[in-house]
Amino acid sequence: MSKPANAVKPQHGTAAYHFHKYWQYYLMMLIPVVYYIIFRYIPMFGNIIAFRRYRAGSSIFGDEWSGLRYFNQFIADQNFWRAFRNTLLLNFKYLLISFPLTLIFALLLNEIKNVAFKRIVQTISYLPHFISMVIVAGMVRELLSTNGPINNLIVSLGGEPITFIALPEWFTTIFVTSGIWQGIGWGTILYLAAMSGINPELYEAAALDGANRFQQCLHVTIPAILPTISTLLILNIGSLCGSAAFEKVFLLYNPTTYETADIIGTYVYRMGLQSGNYSYATAVGLFQGIINLVLLTIANKASTKLSGSGLW
Amino acid sequence: MAKSAVAVTPSKIRESRGYRVFQVCNVILMLLICAAMLYPFLYLVAQSFSSTEAIVAGEIGLLPSDFNLDTYEYIITQSNFLLYYRNTIIYSILGTVSALFFSALLAYPLSKREVAGASTINKFIIFTMYFGGGMIPNYILMTSLGLRNTVFAFILPGMISTYYVILMRSFFTTIPKELEEAGEIDGLSKWGAFVHVALPLSKPILATMALFYVVQYWNNWFDAFLYLDDRELWPVAYHLRQLISSASGTNADAGEAMQISSNIKSCAMVLTAAPIICVYPFIQKYFVQGMMLGGVKG
Numbered sequence: 299m300s301k302p303a304n305a306v307k308p309q310h311g312t313a314a315y316h317f318h319k320y321w322q323y324y325l326m327m328l329i330p331v332v333y334y335i336i337f338r339y340i341p342m343f344g345n346i347i348a349f350r351r352y353r354a355g356s357s358i359f360g361d362e363w364s365g366l367r368y369f370n371q372f373i374a375d376q377n378f379w380r381a382f383r384n385t386l387l388l389n390f391k392y393l394l395i396s397f398p399l400t401l402i403f404a405l406l407l408n409e410i411k412n413v414a415f416k417r418i419v420q421t422i423s424y425l426p427h428f429i430s431m432v433i434v435a436g437m438v439r440e441l442l443s444t445n446g447p448i449n450n451l452i453v454s455l456g457g458e459p460i461t462f463i464a465l466p467e468w469f470t471t472i473f474v475t476s477g478i479w480q481g482i483g484w485g486t487i488l489y490l491a492a493m494s495g496i497n498p499e500l501y502e503a504a505a506l507d508g509a510n511r512f513q514q515c516l517h518v519t520i521p522a523i524l525p526t527i528s529t530l531l532i533l534n535i536g537s538l539c540g541s542a543a544f545e546k547v548f549l550l551y552n553p554t555t556y557e558t559a560d561i562i563g564t565y566v567y568r569m570g571l572q573s574g575n576y577s578y579a580t581a582v583g584l585f586q587g588i589i590n591l592v593l594l595t596i597a598n599k600a601s602t603k604l605s606g607s608g609l610w
Numbered sequence: 611m612a613k614s615a616v617a618v619t620p621s622k623i624r625e626s627r628g629y630r631v632f633q634v635c636n637v638i639l640m641l642l643i644c645a646a647m648l649y650p651f652l653y654l655v656a657q658s659f660s661s662t663e664a665i666v667a668g669e670i671g672l673l674p675s676d677f678n679l680d681t682y683e684y685i686i687t688q689s690n691f692l693l694y695y696r697n698t699i700i701y702s703i704l705g706t707v708s709a710l711f712f713s714a715l716l717a718y719p720l721s722k723r724e725v726a727g728a729s730t731i732n733k734f735i736i737f738t739m740y741f742g743g744g745m746i747p748n749y750i751l752m753t754s755l756g757l758r759n760t761v762f763a764f765i766l767p768g769m770i771s772t773y774y775v776i777l778m779r780s781f782f783t784t785i786p787k788e789l790e791e792a793g794e795i796d797g798l799s800k801w802g803a804f805v806h807v808a809l810p811l812s813k814p815i816l817a818t819m820a821l822f823y824v825v826q827y828w829n830n831w832f833d834a835f836l837y838l839d840d841r842e843l844w845p846v847a848y849h850l851r852q853l854i855s856s857a858s859g860t861n862a863d864a865g866e867a868m869q870i871s872s873n874i875k876s877c878a879m880v881l882t883a884a885p886i887i888c889v890y891p892f893i894q895k896y897f898v899q900g901m902m903l904g905g906v907k908g
Contacts, residue, residue: 316726322800323719327731330716333770334735341743341751358750403643406636415637421891422644424898428886430829432847433879436854437650440657440872445668447653453668479647487901511629545832549851563745570746571836583744591741 348581360577368581378582381565384558385586388547389538392474397534400482401527404489405515420490423483435549438476439463463550466557472550473543473559488530492523525605532604536597539589562586651887657876658682665872681877691878694846698828698882701845705765705827710820714812717775718804721782732779739772745836752837763837764845768826774819777903781815782808818900821893828886846882853878 317324343359348368350360372378403423410416426434442448442462449459462468496519504514520527544563551559562582570579652672657665658681659674669675685691719725720732743751748767757763789811790803798806809816834848853875890897 316724320722320724320800322804323722323725326715326801326804327719327725330712330770331731331734333712333766334738337751337766337769338735338738338742341747342738342741344743344747344751347747347750352750358747358754406639409633409636410640411633415640419640419644421894422647424894425887425890426647428825428829428890428897429883430831430847430850432829432831432850432854433883436850436875436879437654439854440876441650441653443872445666447671450668450671479650483647484901487898491902511632549854566745571749576746576750580744580746583746587741587744594740 345580345584345587347577348584350577352576352580354574354576364577368578369585371578372582372585377560377565380557381560381562381582382586385543385561385563386538388470388473388543388559388561389540391470392477392543393534393538395474396478396481396485397531399478400485401489403482404486404493405519407486407490408493408519409511409515420483420486423486425483426480427484429480431545431549434476434480435546438472438550442472464552464554466555466559469551469555469559473546476546488526489523492526493519496522529601529605532597532601536594537590539586539593541586541590651883654876654879657873658880660873662871662873681873685874685877685881690841691846691849691881693842694844694849695881697843698845698847701761701764702824702827704761705769706820706823708765709769709771709823709827710816713770713775713778713819714809714816716770717778718782718808720775721779735772735775749836758837759840759843761843764830764833764843765827767833768830771823771826774822777900778812778815778819781812781903785811814896814899815903818896818903821896822900825886846878850875850878850882 340358347358347360349364349366351362351364352360407416407419410419440446444459444461448462453459460468462472500518500522501514504518509517541561541563543561547559547561548564548567551564563586566579566583566586569575569582649672653670656670656672656674659677659679660670661676661678661680664670664675716735720728722728752758752763752767757766785808790807793803793807794800829847831845831847831851834843834845835851838844838848853870
C-alpha cells in the first residue's frame with residue numbers, strides 16, 4: 299500500500315484512486331455479470347426445488363421443504379434407471395466408435411498431398427457440423443422412411459422394408475451413425491492443427507532411417523499428436539453423463555423406442571414440463587448435473603496433470 | 611536438387627509402389643466420404659423438386675422425379691413460411707449483435723490485470739460451464755420473469771456463451787498494452803481505448819465469434835419450443851420441428867395431425883439450410899480459426 303508509484307498521485311486512498319482510474323472497466327462488466335447472476339446463477343439455485351415442493355404459481359424456489367422425497371421417488375422408478383442407463387450407453391457407444399474413426403480420418407486426411415483436394419474434402423466434411431439438429435433429424439427420418447432410399451435398397455435386394463424409426467433395436471445405430479456423419483469432419487480440426495505443427499525434419503530423419511510412410515505415421519505423427527489425443531479423450535470421457543445428446547434424441551425418439559432411446563434429458567422434459575412434476579424432474583436433472591460436474595472436474599484435473607494445461 | 615534430397619532418394623524408391631497404391635485408395639476413400647456427406651442434402655433437394663406421387667412410389671434416388679416447382683410455390687405463397695423465415699433473420703441479427711456486444715464487454719475487462727477480482731469473476735463464469743440450472747429451473751425462471759412469448763425468450767437464454775468469452779479474453783490479452791496506453795495519452799478514456807483501439811484490432815476474432823453466434827441463433831429451435839407458443843413469433847427451425855414431428859404421429863399438435871408430405875418437409879429443410887450451405891464454404895476459415903484459438907491455447 300505504500301508503493302512509491304501510488305504515492306505520486308496526491309491524497310488518494312488506493313481504493314478510491316484505483317476506482318477513479320479504472321471505473322469504466324467495472325461498468326463494462328456490470329450488465330454481463332448481472333446477466334450471469336440472473337440467467338445462470340438463479341436457475342442454478344433454482345435446483346433447490348428438488349428439495350422443496352413447487353407448484354405452478356409458487357415462488358421459483360418452491361413452497362415448503364420436502365427433504366429427499368423426490369430423490370427417493372425417482373430412485374424407486376424403473377423409468378429413471380432406464381433413462382440413466384441409456385444416457386451412459388448412448389454417449390459411450392458414440393464415443394467408442396466416433397473417437398477412433400475421427401482420428402483415422404485425420405491421419406488419412408494428413409496423407410493427402412494435393413492441397414486443393416485436401417481443402418475441398420475438409421470443407422465438405424465440416425459442413426454437417428453447422429446444420430441445425432432439426433434438419434439432421436429431418437434428414438434421418440426422410441432417408442429411413444419406408445419409401446426412402448435405404449428401404450428402397452433393401453427392397454431391391456429382396457428384403458422387407460424396415461420401419462427404422464419405430465424400432466428400439468435400431469435407435470443406437472441411427473444415433474451413432476448420424477452423429478458420425480455430423481461430427482467426424484469437424485472433429486479432425488484439432489488433430490490437423492497439431493499435425494501441421496510437426497517439424498518436417500522429423501519425417502526426413504525417419505525416412506533416412508528407412509521408415510516408410512506407415513512407420514513414419516506410427517513413430518512420428520502419432521507421438522506428436524498424442525497430447526491432443528489424450529486431452530480430447532479425457533474431455534469426452536468427462537462428458538459421458540452430459541446432455542449433449544438431448545436435442546437429437548428428443549427429435550428422433552418416440553414412445554415405441556423409449557426402451558433404448560429415452561435419456562435423462564428427455565425423461566426430465568416429460569416428467570417436468572409435460573406432466574407438471576416440476577420438483578421430481580428437477581431432482582432427476584440435478585442428479586445428472588452433479589454426476590456431470592464430478593466427471594468434468596476429474597477430467598479437467600487429469601488433463602491438467604497430463605498436458606500441463608487445463609481445458610479452459 | 612540439394613544433397614539431402616539425393617540422400618533421401620533410396621527410401622523413396624523403396625516405398626513408392628505401396629505408398630502409391632495407398633494414395634490412390636486414400637483419394638477414393640475421401641471421395642466416398644464426400645459423397646456420403648453430400649448425399650443427404652442432395653436427396654432433400656431432389657425430393658423438394660419432386661411430386662408427392664413419385665416420392666411415395668420411392669422413385670427418388672439422386673435426381674428429382676416428375677420435376678416441378680409446385681412445392682416451392684406452395685411454401686412461399688400459401689404457408690407462413692416466409693413469416694417464420696423473417697423471424698429467424700431478425701432473431702439471428704438481434705441475437706448476434708447483442709451476444710457479441712455483451713461478450714466483448716465482459717471479456718475485455720477480464721483481460722486486464724488491473725481489474726480487481728478479475729480472476730474471481732473468471733471462476734464465477736467458468737463454473738457455469740460445469741454446472742447449471744437444468745431445464746426445469748430455467749423454464750420456471752423465464753416464465754416467472756414474464757418472458758414467455760417475447761423475443762427475449764429466444765435471445766436471452768443463449769446470449770453470452772462462456773466459451774466464447776474465454777476465447778475473446780485470451781485474444782484481448784495479446785493486444786500490446788502500449789497501443790491502448792498511447793490512445794489514452796491522446797485523450798481516450800478506458801472506454802475509448804476499448805472502442806477505438808482494442809475492438810478494431812480484434813476484427814478477426816469478432817468476425818469468428820459473430821459467425822458462431824449467427825449459426826447458434828439460426829439453428830436454435832428448443833428455446834422457441836419451450837417459450838414461444840405464439841405462432842407469429844416462431845423461428846423457422848421450430849416450424850421445421852413441427853413439420854417433421856407431425857409425420858411421426860406421436861408429437862403432433864392437435865391442429866397439425868394431418869400427414870405432411872415429404873416434398874414439403876424437404877423443401878422447408880432446403881430453404882432453411884440454404885443460407886448456411888451457400889455462405890459457409892467462403893467463410894469456413896473463420897470458423898476453423900476460432901476453433902484453433904480454443905484448442906491451441908485454452
